[in-house]
Amino acid sequence: MFKYLIAILSTLFRIGSYLFLRVLPSSILRQILPVLYVLYLSTLFITPTASAVKTRKAPAPNGHAVEKKDEVIQEAEAEPPAVLLTAVIFSIPSPARFLNATNLLINTVLFLFALDFVLYPVIDDASDVVFARVGAVYPDAVKITIRYPVANASENQVRVLWRQASSLEDSTWNAGPLVDLYPEHDWANTTKLDGLWPSTNYEYILANADGTDLLSYPAEPLKFHTFPDPRLPTGSHYRFVVSSCATPNFPYAPLQGRRIKGYDLLANYLWPSKSTATEDALLAAVEADAPPAEFMLFLGDFIYADVPMYFGDNVEAYRRFYRRNYQSPSFRKVYERLPMFHTYDDHEIINNFAGQSNDSKPPFKSADDAFRIYNANANYDPVESDQHYYEFRYADSAFFVMDTRRHRSDVAEGDEISRTMLGEKQLAALYDWLGKVNETTTWKFVVSSVPFTSLWTYEAEVDSWNPYTNEKAALLQAMQSVKNVIVLSGDRHEFAAIKFNAAGADTQSIVEVSTSPMSMFWVPFVRTLRPASEATVKRVHEVAEEFDGEMFTQVLEDEVPQEEVLKYVPEGNYKWSTFEVDTRDPQNPKVRLELMSDGKLAYVLDIAGKPVELRASAGLETFVPKGIKGVLDKLGLKPGSWW
Numbered sequence: 194m195f196k197y198l199i200a201i202l203s204t205l206f207r208i209g210s211y212l213f214l215r216v217l218p219s220s221i222l223r224q225i226l227p228v229l230y231v232l233y234l235s236t237l238f239i240t241p242t243a244s245a246v247k248t249r250k251a252p253a254p255n256g257h258a259v260e261k262k263d264e265v266i267q268e269a270e271a272e273p274p275a276v277l278l279t280a281v282i283f284s285i286p287s288p289a290r291f292l293n294a295t296n297l298l299i300n301t302v303l304f305l306f307a308l309d310f311v312l313y314p315v316i317d318d319a320s321d322v323v324f325a326r327v328g329a330v331y332p333d334a335v336k337i338t339i340r341y342p343v344a345n346a347s348e349n350q351v352r353v354l355w356r357q358a359s360s361l362e363d364s365t366w367n368a369g370p371l372v373d374l375y376p377e378h379d380w381a382n383t384t385k386l387d388g389l390w391p392s393t394n395y396e397y398i399l400a401n402a403d404g405t406d407l408l409s410y411p412a413e414p415l416k417f418h419t420f421p422d423p424r425l426p427t428g429s430h431y432r433f434v435v436s437s438c439a440t441p442n443f444p445y446a447p448l449q450g451r452r453i454k455g456y457d458l459l460a461n462y463l464w465p466s467k468s469t470a471t472e473d474a475l476l477a478a479v480e481a482d483a484p485p486a487e488f489m490l491f492l493g494d495f496i497y498a499d500v501p502m503y504f505g506d507n508v509e510a511y512r513r514f515y516r517r518n519y520q521s522p523s524f525r526k527v528y529e530r531l532p533m534f535h536t537y538d539d540h541e542i543i544n545n546f547a548g549q550s551n552d553s554k555p556p557f558k559s560a561d562d563a564f565r566i567y568n569a570n571a572n573y574d575p576v577e578s579d580q581h582y583y584e585f586r587y588a589d590s591a592f593f594v595m596d597t598r599r600h601r602s603d604v605a606e607g608d609e610i611s612r613t614m615l616g617e618k619q620l621a622a623l624y625d626w627l628g629k630v631n632e633t634t635t636w637k638f639v640v641s642s643v644p645f646t647s648l649w650t651y652e653a654e655v656d657s658w659n660p661y662t663n664e665k666a667a668l669l670q671a672m673q674s675v676k677n678v679i680v681l682s683g684d685r686h687e688f689a690a691i692k693f694n695a696a697g698a699d700t701q702s703i704v705e706v707s708t709s710p711m712s713m714f715w716v717p718f719v720r721t722l723r724p725a726s727e728a729t730v731k732r733v734h735e736v737a738e739e740f741d742g743e744m745f746t747q748v749l750e751d752e753v754p755q756e757e758v759l760k761y762v763p764e765g766n767y768k769w770s771t772f773e774v775d776t777r778d779p780q781n782p783k784v785r786l787e788l789m790s791d792g793k794l795a796y797v798l799d800i801a802g803k804p805v806e807l808r809a810s811a812g813l814e815t816f817v818p819k820g821i822k823g824v825l826d827k828l829g830l831k832p833g834s835w836w
């Protein structure tokens with residue numbers, strides 16, 4: 194009886210460990226595993242052992258029991274390997290001591306792996322990590338975040354030295370800004386280096402306050418490239434990378450606590466070395482004439498403050514997770530070379546957080562402190578000071594990055610009509626931006642940490658834009674009045690390209706591309722995306738027909754789903770999307786989306802844009818609306834009943 198109990202407990206523990214370490218690091222499994230392990234141990238120790246059996250049999254005459262023990266051991270040693278293997282795989286208690294010991298050892302090692310995975314942020318708290326990275330890039334400036342704990346920096350101050358990157362190795366350094374480093378800010382600070390030329394290669398290095406001694410980090414100057422002057426009417430051709438969701442060392446491997454494999458793969462993809470270039474011929478072909486990637490948008494779940502374990506609402510616990518990422522050699526390969534712009538999602542705070550515009554709502558304050566220091570301060574300046582939403586441009590493309598956490602209503606409270614995802618000010622800023630970029634830029638990227646589509650089920654039904662029905666409908670209508678809008682999102686640990694069909698002649702179809710995880714779990718077997726929405730729209734199109742030798746145009750109307758899936762790729766622990774924007778031919782603006790999953794090209798989508806007669810943005814600066822209603826009226830959208 195005990196034999197089977199041990200086998201069952203041990204097998205459950207092993208399956209649980211595998212799922213927790215390699216498939217889904219859920220907190221339920223985290224809680225179940227120690228219980229299973231302790232039950233397994235207890236059962237093991239209360240089971241009568243061979244020696245106990247022997248003692249009972251010892252008084253028997255003619256020394257039968259002793260003989261029997263010897264026989265048994267011989268038997269076990271003579272077992273064919275297949276039987277021994279089965280005993281280890283299914284943890285079947287065996288008369289052979291070494292098999293019992295092997296099974297105990299396997300389970301104990303698995304338990305230690307789980308402990309290592311869960312407690313790693315505390316075991317290796319990265320308190321001395323030193324790094325520098327470029328955030329926001331402008332035609333004439335960049336923002337740089339530096340972390341240098343006092344043990345390494347002189348006088349708590351670090352000077353940025355910079356110069357144009359040229360073939361002249363010995364050209365002199367210019368003294369850039371000085372940054373103060375304080376323990377209260379975790380030894381990190383962000384500065385702006387300005388007075389630069391557009392579309393130019395630069396490099397920087399760090400020195401002591403008076404710029405006389407170079408610091409040991411960075412060993413080599415770090416390079417960056419300023420953005421082009423947006424006033425040049427030449428069109429643009431560039432790439433950027435989008436992803437979200439990353440946790441170090443998941444799927445777990447022993448002794449790899451600092452690894453974030455997705456970034457290793459990304460670095461390999463962006464800057465292939467000779468040895469890796471031949472790996473994927475298809476990829477090489479696609480890459481052949483691709484321009485360099487200019488930046489990466491990271492759409493949240495950069496840390497998992499509460500997965501697999503929440504270390505509490507305190508500033509240090511949150512900061513530790515960020516330091517841990519910047520300490521990763523995998524991530525270092527990327528952030529030292531590629532500017533990164535961030536937004537946060539719930540796991541930078543806590544699962545499914547809804548801030549309700551109340552900054553006192555725990556744990557927002559602690560979470561926000563760490564997010565600012567490490568990620569947000571190097572973003573573009575926010576539209577409104579102290580907020581996290583921002584906009585920026587790259588040549589003739591415009592980007593609006595939302596904050597979908599701080600202001601969203603709690604879906605469990607209040608009525609559906611008054612629910613908001615963005616809060617009134619942010620929503621007004623977004624509408625204002627749509628109006629400004631409408632005819633002054635070619636492509637418009639609207640960036641949301643959570644999916645805009647309602648096709649995702651399960652948790653997404655409450656955590657995505659889905660329950661914010663009215664705000665979503667109004668925003669969709671406004672976006673569909675603008676040419677060449679693409680929505681970017683993340684969060685689902687799956688990839689999908691979604692089409693929002695145009696509803697009528699004057700509206701535009703919109704594509705949403707949701708990409709994740711950068712380096713985290715995906716859920717096998719369970720499919721969570723519906724193929725199309727029940728809601729439909731009437732599509733109008735004209736068809737030319739010949740009748741009796743004469744041409745007629747016939748206006749046809751058909752009904753199509755409002756939202757439909759173009760492509761769904763759930764599988765893959767390491768995913769990112771690359772967007773290649775090409776507006777060199779103003780009549781045919783193009784975007785090519787390339788999805789990479791586990792280091793392989795998984796999907797390509799060519800999105801054809803419509804020509805936009807670009808107007809200089811100067812004249813439109815007067816477009817300053819008062820509140821959302823004003824903006825909507827101005828745009829000719831009258832969602833009267835929604836307010």
Ligand SMILES: *[C@@H]1O[C@H](CO)[C@@H](O)[C@H](O)[C@H]1NC(C)=O
Pocket residue numbers: 196199237240241242243244286287288289290291293
């Ligand atoms: C192995 O464990 C089982 C179950 O606890 C026990 O019956 C058996 O005697 C053990 N074998 C040895 C050699 O200790």
Ligand SMILES: *[C@@H]1O[C@H](CO)[C@@H](O)[C@H](O)[C@H]1NC(C)=O
Pocket residue numbers: 371372373374375378381382383
């Ligand atoms: C960053 O450095 C500047 C300039 O040295 C200093 O004024 C500022 O207080 C520092 N900020 C933080 C957050 O440490």
Ligand SMILES: *[C@@H]1O[C@H](CO)[C@@H](O)[C@H](O)[C@H]1NC(C)=O
Pocket residue numbers: 321323344345409410
């Ligand atoms: C920073 O200081 C720590 C502790 O003194 C040391 O281990 C580390 O190597 C130093 N790093 C650099 C880049 O100088």
Ligand SMILES: *[C@@H]1O[C@H](CO)[C@@H](O)[C@H](O)[C@H]1NC(C)=O
Pocket residue numbers: 551552553554555
């Ligand atoms: C904001 O949140 C705090 C903490 O939960 C609460 O005490 C306070 O009443 C909230 N304020 C408002 C205006 O709801």
Ligand SMILES: *[C@@H]1O[C@H](CO)[C@@H](O)[C@H](O)[C@H]1NC(C)=O
Pocket residue numbers: 627628629631632671672674675676828829
């Ligand atoms: C964008 O421009 C088109 C054409 O001028 C106009 O119909 C539409 O209302 C504008 N949309 C926004 C959001 O400004």
